[in-house]
Amino acid sequence: MPIEHDDKESREARPPPTPPSIRWGGGGGGGGGGGGIVDLLLPPQCLGCGALVDAPGALCVQCWSTIQFLAPPWCAVCGFPFKLDPGGDAALCGSCLRKRPPFNRARAVMRYDDASRGLVLKFKHADRTDAAPAFGRWLARAGQSLLAEAEWLFRCRCTGCACS
Numbered sequence: 001m002p003i004e005h006d007d008k009e010s011r012e013a014r015p016p017p018t019p020p021s022i023r024w025g026g027g028g029g030g031g032g033g034g035g036g037i038v039d040l041l042l043p044p045q046c047l048g049c050g051a052l053v054d055a056p057g058a059l060c061v062q063c064w065s066t067i068q069f070l071a072p073p074w075c076a077v078c079g080f081p082f083k084l085d086p087g088g089d090a091a092l093c094g095s096c097l098r099k100r101p102p103f104n105r106a107r108a109v110m111r112y113d114d115a116s117r118g119l120v121l122k123f124k125h126a127d128r129t130d131a132a133p134a135f136g137r138w139l140a141r142a143g144q145s146l147l148a149e150a151e152w153l154f155r156c157r158c159t160g161c162a163c164s
Contacts, residue, residue: 047131048119057133059119066115070108070142079107079142105146109138 044056048063059067073085075093078101082091110116123131140147147153 068111
């Protein structure tokens with residue numbers, strides 16, 4: 001029986017195994033986690049809410065606990081997280097079984113909801129380059145299996161389309 005996208009519990013994903021105190025380096029207060037004078041003048045702030053954190057490019061415990069990071073088991077095509085492991089790597093969700101998307105495979109870092117919306121929009125539209133190392137690590141983790149099999153990677157340079 002296909003697993004439907006309408007099941008709210010199946011959309012709740014487990015957080016990744018890395019704790020929020022991981023230092024993603026760069027950006028933030030510019031101190032690189034070194035604890036120098038720059039960190040005293042411009043202390044590192046949470047990427048989500050702006051609260052003080054111990055390292056640049058990190059989330060505070062409260063923001064970390066509200067973000068629903070996506071992890072397997074998930075749909076082999078769209079990456080929708082399953083509540084239970086359907087067994088095997090080729091399981092598809094109900095939506096992909098009904099109508100196959102126009103792409104082969106996709107993955108996402110986190111569930112896009114009220115908790116993650118601000119973080120994503122700040123990074124995307126507010127020039128928050130200090131968040132790039134964190135998003136880079138999260139993306140690498142989420143797309144690890146896709147990247148391992150990729151022969152080529154291209155950056156889309158389209159203008160006016162959904163991918164730019």
